[in-house]
């Protein structure tokens with residue numbers, strides 16, 4: 001099984017948000033792989049291994065990013081986690097909108113012909129939550145978004161989707177687009193028919209690259225392409241301004257519960 | 272310039288309250304675009320809600336078919352795209368519920384439309400303000416495609432009132448359905464008598480410090496006393512203490528109630544992103560240095576084991592004295 005994972009680099013969310021020239025100031029920012037995409041890489045690896053014996057059972061994981069030269073670093077991170085090869089479409093973030101990202105990813109998917117595209121449900125910088133669904137629409141593929149669980153079955157995948165009010169199970173054939181939610185990295189979320197059902201992955205998120213993984217990643221193929229080769233036009237979506245939200249007025253620590261309830265009743269009129 | 276097609280979710284014979292926020296955006300967009308609001312009701316039981324919907328717009332289109340018994344993006348998206356084209360829509364909009372978020376970008380792809388997700392404000396006919404970076408900034412985007420797809424953040428738009436008068440109701444055929452092999456398997460839903468997180472005037476949320484699901488019972492007592500919805504942090508939902516759809520935050524539900532209780536929640540930026548629009552925030556935490564106290568209007572430094580039962584009895588006293 002060949003799995004393609006689009007990944008986006010995002011500014012480390014623990015940094016303070018600053019604005020310069022009517023845009024987010026990213027000078028000197030440190031970057032990470034979007035957490036949901038890291039989870040998608042983890043999911044791809046879990047689908048292709050025996051988790052209990054920690055051995056790959058075959059298949060291929062290809063990661064793809066659109067981003068500036070520096071974004072190669074985040075691709076190397078995915079290779080160090082265990083992806084097999086990577087494709088880097090070099091572009092300035094300012095020159096692409098979601099329509100451009102979709103157009104380029106569509107072309108790459110049509111050329112690579114993966115059995116499954118796994119990706120994050122949202123990039124935690126733009127918080128748009130749209131690229132996966134758009135890709136599915138453009139490709140004419142089925143989609144299963146917000147996946148908390150995924151099970152490989154004979155003729156496709158059964159995905160447990162986190163929806164308002166609970167979990168909805170949806171079956172999609174291969175190939176399909178699956179976007180992952182946070183719970184996909186829980187111990188029993190990925191079932192591939194190889195890893196024993198009794199086995200639970202430990203830890204809170206995706207695997208950290210091992211030293212061996214980091215060394216191996218240096219030799220794995222990383223194919224660099226130019227955005228100009230994809231016929232992407234000028235962005236139809238432009239960011240024209242950015243503002244910071246108003247700060248909340250400072251609150252107070254109250255001494256005890258009766259004081260709290262009195263303030264809620266009399267000052268805030270909230271109860 | 273054109274009409275605004277508002278995809279509205281319903282429950283039985285009534286529009287959902289989340290749909291009313293979509294309609295208040297839709298009205299503003301229709302004014303900006305010099306067109307009218309057209310409500311689309313889609314699904315196996317859609318017609319039942321048409322009478323209620325007609326109170327909110329001049330035109331309601333119903334697409335009802337047994338084949339639509341279970342929502343699937345694959346069947347809904349082409350219907351919405353066709354309705355948009357047939358009705359001269361320049362804006363297609365839905366609330367950013369799990370359905371809206373799932374289907375609307377797929378519609379955008381079918382219409383070659385630019386999309387603004389989870390917006391908080393309309394600023395001119397094709398400019399939209401949307402929160403980015405976990406709500407730490409607002410970005411204004413301008414979209415130049417002839418049709419624009421939008422999802423609306425429920426907590427940022429007041430529910431629309433009735434328009435006064437009754438709109439016309441018509442039906443449109445479901446058309447040919449191609450599911451691309453996808454199928455609905457089953458749903459595991461939790462039935463609850465509490466209000467939806469998105470609608471609730473009061474939310475009681477618990478975090479990792481609650482330690483287990485059983486301990487949430489005392490928070491549920493507080494919630495029932497106040498007619499509140501239940502919420503939780505990611506740490507509590509990930510640990511399986513409570514259902515995943517209770518998660519409040521950047522990547523969960525965004526809420527802005529009158530009153531929000533954060534109990535044993537530290538206040539990570541991802542959590543704050545989902546609740547810092549609340550009018551009054553109360554934090555109960557045993558550690559006075561936690562970031563939650565920086566957004567709380569009222570903070571109590573105490574263990575929940577002591578604080579919450581006392582809170583329940585004090586609120587009962589206040590209620591009894593009224």
Ligand SMILES: Cc1cc2nc3c(=O)[nH]c(=O)nc-3n(C[C@@H](O)[C@H](O)[C@H](O)COP(=O)(O)OP(=O)(O)OC[C@H]3O[C@@H](n4cnc5c(N)ncnc54)[C@H](O)[C@@H]3O)c2cc1C
Pocket residue numbers: 005006007008009026034036037064065066067093094095096097098101119120121122123124125126127128129130131132235237238239
């Ligand atoms: C400095 C800067 C300036 C920008 N200016 C603009 C602007 O003017 N207008 C504008 O519309 N956007 C702008 N963007 C954002 C734009 O470049 C986004 O990449 C694009 O809109 C798609 O990401 P999203 O956040 O919408 O993705 P989402 O829909 O939230 O992402 C979902 C998934 O899509 C995949 N994905 C998203 N982006 C990529 C990518 N680049 N490579 C590989 N996979 C990806 C990932 O798997 C991700 O988890 C800017 C970004 C930066 C950093």
Ligand SMILES: Cc1cc2nc3c(=O)[nH]c(=O)nc-3n(C[C@H](O)[C@H](O)[C@H](O)COP(=O)(O)OP(=O)(O)OC[C@H]3O[C@@H](n4cnc5c(N)ncnc54)[C@H](O)[C@@H]3O)c2cc1C
Pocket residue numbers: 035036124182477478479480481503504505506507518519520521522523524534535536537538539540541542545555556557558561573574575576
């Ligand atoms: C991509 C991504 C997306 C995320 N999205 C979300 C999201 O949408 N929503 C979300 O909530 N988080 C989200 N998170 C997780 C977030 O970063 C935090 O890890 C999480 O919010 C922490 O939950 P918590 O406050 O319950 O736990 P902790 O940070 O562990 O805090 C527990 C708190 O309980 C207090 N406590 C312990 N015992 C007691 C007691 N007896 N009485 C009173 N207080 C006590 C402690 O002092 C502490 O403050 C996301 C993270 C990532 C990486």
